[in-house]
Amino acid sequence: MEWHFTSGNGLPGKYVSLTQSQANTYNSQTHIHSHRLTTIFWEWPSKVLVTLRYLAKGDFYSEVGDLQGISRSSVSRSISVVVAALDRKLKTINFPTSNEELRIVKTGCFRIGKIPKVVGAVDGTLIPIIAPSEAEEVYVCRKGYHALNVQAVVDHQMRFTDVVAQWPGSVHDSTVMENCALKQWLTTTDQNWL
Structure with a gap:
């Protein structure tokens, strides 16, 4: 045994x-x-x-x-x-931060889209959830069901490098982006694009 x-x-x-x-x-x-x-x-x-x-x-x-x-x-x-x-x-969701990691991602993205300084592709999606017992109405998305508005970034190899999954479905994608740490980092570096 x-x-x-x-x-x-x-x-x-x-x-x-x-x-x-x-x-x-x-x-x-x-x-x-x-x-x-x-x-x-x-x-x-x-x-x-x-x-x-x-x-x-x-x-x-x-x-x-x-x-x-x-x-x-x-x-x-x-x-x-x-x-x-x-x-x-x-070591799943890790955004490239070192100069070498950023260089690799930028090179990979450039090979795909021919746009310089790109460090990933960003998009939002609505993830259906069961209606919460509190503040239920803020989770109703524009499509009429309860959801979380999730923002995700992928690199040139389609690996997730950043995910924000904290906003209710009624929140617009632009609000999610404006309030995430990645937006602050992109603003301060000025050498990187999504």
Whole structure:
């Protein structure tokens, strides 16, 4: 039998192989309830599966947990750990800031559009959401449904380099751009364009 321990931050820890008799001895000597034991030895691949199910379907934590036989809090922890690990590993949304990074992006963008000093392409999109219980009316977008107005920037390789996902659907794209940190940076550098 192989049990997987996780480190304190939820990342995969050491793997321990036990014979069936060792596992039986451990189980008979411990006073930990079975649900606690499940939490302690909750395997990393299962955390990934729970997260993928949640992200793909948007189910409630209770529904995802029922499918895997775990609690809502375990689902929540699994999602948090997996998303944080992916973010650290992929180093996803990072705007180029060093001179070398900017040079690479500008060169790539120039090859595509023949416009100098371009560091990315920006656009806004409306992401549908369930109506919030407070200030519901400000989330109704111009198309008549509840949404977030999300602004995103991609580089020449179509990688996201900046995302602003904090504005309700009723807010115009220009307001999102005027109030984002990227606009301030573009204004101060004067050598870069979107």
